[in-house]
Amino acid sequence: MAFENASRVMSGTFGTVWADGVEIAEISAFQLKVTKNFDPINICGVMAEDRKLTSIKITGSMTLHKVYSRGADDVEAAAAGHDKRRTLVAKLDDPDAYGAERVAVYGMNYDDQTMMVFAAAKAGTVTIPFQATRFEYLDSVRPPQ
16 A cells, blocks of 8 residues: 555654664664575575575664764763664654554664764764664554555
8 A cells, every 4th residue: 555645654762762772863874684695505406596595684883973972981981892782673653654663672782982073163962873682562553464
């Protein structure tokens, strides 16, 4: 079924992210994706190579307005030899959409942290890439029947 009109397209304006239950209020963009990893499979008598799904990789990134020293605890823990893991929950809840979507990722750790970045006459932002070990759809948006 086709959607009714453009008002049903979900707007990122209504997105929210929480880390370990605390809202990340300064978020301006968020992405979460699953990459499928395959091994090539060659079968005798078949010229075309096939493939076998062997694992997935859960990655993402979030862009924040530079308001706090967010991530300082992560950098300090890493410098002391500790791999700090978190749970992220992202929600997209546009009131014109067919519903809200919420996804949790577990075992999340940051790939890197930009400790400081700035440029004259420009509002500060940082983008933080991350990886996780598990995900769960808490709410999903299904097409209307």
